[in-house]
Amino acid sequence: MRILWVLVLSILLMVPASAQEAVEQPWRASVTGQIEALRSADGETALSFAGAAFRASYQSNPQRFAHDVARSGYGPIGQSRSHSFGAFRELSSGVVLQEVEFIDTDGRVWEAVYQLADERDEGWRVQGVVLRSTPGIGI
Template identity: 75%
Template sequence: MRVFLGLLLSVLMLMPGWAQEAEAAWRATVTGQIVALRDGDAEAALSFAGAGFRAAYQGDPQRFADDIARSGYAPIATSRSHSFGAFRELAPGVVVQSVELVDKDGRVWEAIYQLADERDEGWRVQGVVLRSTSGIGI
């Protein structure tokens, strides 16, 4: 019985480390895509997107970046900073992550990223909802 409890405790102690690693991985994906968009690197930005986006824009990553700008998501590409807020796991391998963005004029935006841990690809952006907030960035 003690051996079982010891093993159970060991597994439970490892879980927070795994969760932190997963969180760091999906946050790296979000940051990678934001930085790529800021730098005008459409190919890199598309590489962080989910399989559906990559298939739809295959061979034309610039159209992906242009569509982001035309669809009202330009504040992501023109942001000067971003920080992570709360996240929620929707299902195993699927999370939503809140990201606060400050644009070049100091306006604050909230982006809600949905990410999935895609087989052989790692965490990829499945979609984003963006809204302006009443805050002012410093």
């Protein structure tokens, strides 16, 4: 897992931040929408921002999605008090990695890398997330 995290971060750091901040990126609305839904424990809305494979898996019980996300180690996302976007990397046409920093209710900082894809007729959807805590303290 550590090797995956180092690889993802090294890819993201190759892109100049100033070029990334110039334009609001369209996939960020999907990330923010899913985060806000998880904060509200609204599994159905959170699932609507997920990729097709996730939506198919939870089709019969979409509310369970938020529960499973929290139980699988991603609870800090739903329990965060704020988030901010960092670097992103376009892997190919319609596929990006987006770095997101979270501050939880205890002031701990968490870093995540979201993989998103621009799905046909659906728009940008979350395909997966890698999350880790950092030694820093949020303000």
